[in-house]
Amino acid sequence: xxxxxxxxQALSIQEGENATMNCSYxxxxxxLQWYRQNSGRGLVHLILIRxxxxxxxxxxxxVTLDTSKKSSSLLITASRAADTAxxxxxxxxxxxxxxxxxxxxxxxxxxx
Amino acid sequence: xxxxSQSPSNKVTEKGKDVELRCDPIxxxxxxxxxxxxxxxxxxxxxxxxxxxxxxxxxxxxxxFSAERTGGSVSTLTIQRTQQEDSAVxxxxxxxxxxxxxxxxxxxxxxxxx
Numbered sequence: 150x151x152x153x154x155x156x157x158q159a160l161s162i163q164e165g166e167n168a169t170m171n172c173s174y175x176x177x178x179x180x181l182q183w184y185r186q187n188s189g190r191g192l193v194h195l196i197l198i199r200x201x202x203x204x205x206x207x208x209x210x211x212v213t214l215d216t217s218k219k220s221s222s223l224l225i226t227a228s229r230a231a232d233t234a235x236x237x238x239x240x241x242x243x244x245x246x247x248x249x250x251x252x253x254x255x256x257x258x259x260x261x
Numbered sequence: 262x263x264x265x266s267q268s269p270s271n272k273v274t275e276k277g278k279d280v281e282l283r284c285d286p287i288x289x290x291x292x293x294x295x296x297x298x299x300x301x302x303x304x305x306x307x308x309x310x311x312x313x314x315x316x317x318x319x320x321x322x323x324x325x326f327s328a329e330r331t332g333g334s335v336s337t338l339t340i341q342r343t344q345q346e347d348s349a350v351x352x353x354x355x356x357x358x359x360x361x362x363x364x365x366x367x368x369x370x371x372x373x374x375x
Contacts, residue, residue: 182363182364190368191352191368191369194363194364197363237303237304239304247317251296251303254303
């Protein structure tokens with residue numbers, strides 16, 4: 150079963166605007182990861198945040214983690230048309246060494 | 262290799278036929294996963310291999326599905342007597358040692374059962 154839930158399911162914004170996607174989960178975690186998927190094929194790892202971290206940056210990406218609310222957000226600043234993709238969060242459960250639990254994803258469309 | 266390689270990239274097969282999907286993980290990665298993704302959906306875990314340990318097959322949807330990993334490297338996912346509901350993208354991912362690393366995915370095999 151899917152633990153992570155992303156919202157919104159779909160997001161359409163103008164190029165240059167910021168895009169924020171959220172992810173909620175249910176169990177304790179070791180880390181939370183965000184991935185991007187273009188055209189329904191392979192996923193690309195974007196960023197990983199550990200359970201003892203609260204915020205992480207990578208280029209135009211900013212991820213926050215609130216373990217008390219069991220939620221995370223992914224912010225893409227100054228969006229570009231090339232950011233159009235589906236974004237997934239995945240959590241590595243605290244009691245697992247390997248099992249990632251995936252959400253259903255947010256479909257992001259950047260309008261030029 | 263430099264990345265995870267999957268073949269074929271696309272496969273169209275007739276209902277009832279068997280198919281074999283191949284995954285060649287990153288050299289040295291001990292963990293290998295198979296996932297299935299239906300159109301517009303999230304990833305569904307199928308099976309996990311870790312080194313020489315017994316694989317976790319808990320995600321395989323039926324006994325028509327099987328997978329093996331030879332020599333701790335290349336893996337094949339076999340679907341026997343394919344059904345239309347097997348149509349999906351099958352993704353393979355590998356992971357090096359340690360938990361705090363992202364997975365590397367292949368480009369997937371799009372399977373269409375007609």
